[in-house]
Amino acid sequence: MSRYLLSPDKHYCYHLTSLGIHYTEKDMIPDVAYQVVRGLAWVGVVVCIIAVFILGPLAFVGAGGFALMSFGMTNFSPKIDKYCILISERTVVFDLENDGVLSFAIPEKGAYAYYGDIFTNTLYQKQELLSTLCSLFPSIEFVKIKRLKEQYKHPIYQQEEEKTAE
Template structure:
């Protein structure tokens, strides 16, 4: 087992060691068509309901503009593509996750954000106190969106001695699970493009001291192979199908 001090030392070494292999992938859990349906549908139904509630057609143009802003907020902030960059070393993997947002979207969103601030306050004067909930929330969000930019998060996986590498074929994803389970929180999803699969697999298995390689179709099948305890039956530097 390990202690926290040892883990911190391994993390420091992880970022200092030479990179053995690296790959990247852009993906999202939702299809592009579905993301636009959600982005358009939520504001449409939300502000249609608000318009029916206040029953004032003079508010329709204002609500339409607010809804238009929300379409782009949902699509490019909450449902954006993510770019994963993985860096494999002898001690583990460090990686970054960044939202993939077109440069034009930054400019459009910042412009809409400032416009949204003005529209939100205008809505209060036209609709009256009933607008404080919707327009007030939109104003706060618009203020936040004036500094709109992609977010980059960083994380890492520390390698232990034994691993099972699951290849989830239908999802183009590797899942690596340490033995014992959750050592260094090493239970991670590694995404890949199909053309890179064999090369990534080869390099991953080359750095595991003890390993198993198992192909499955769905993440739920992983539970069938537990518990993931230390075992002397795993082949050293070898992948067993």
């Protein structure tokens, strides 16, 4: 119970480049769980093959779902998703005060069409990231906000609403 209540759900690995931020996202499920599932899948495969030799193809009528599931789960492994946040000169970075969240938006592509959030573990890591971003991209705009919803009051979001109203 403490694993699901106190531990994070996802593991993020960030790479800051001159074009933007590339990161991977992986579920925080222990590797032992994947090994157990793969072991049970191989046991299921063996049981299904033995059942076919004893009962013939009719064995797949009752246990067909388990057989197909077992064959599919023999290569069960964690899924790692890859994402990127491209940064241009017109990027706006919303800095959430007293939290480790940075939100990125680019006005020329539409605020809803292109945005991304970065999560840091500590405020110190966020400050290091902000200083690195300032040095790599001196022309981007940094906006401090108290709540994440306040970013929608920024003029880039208002421009988008005016364009859709016309």
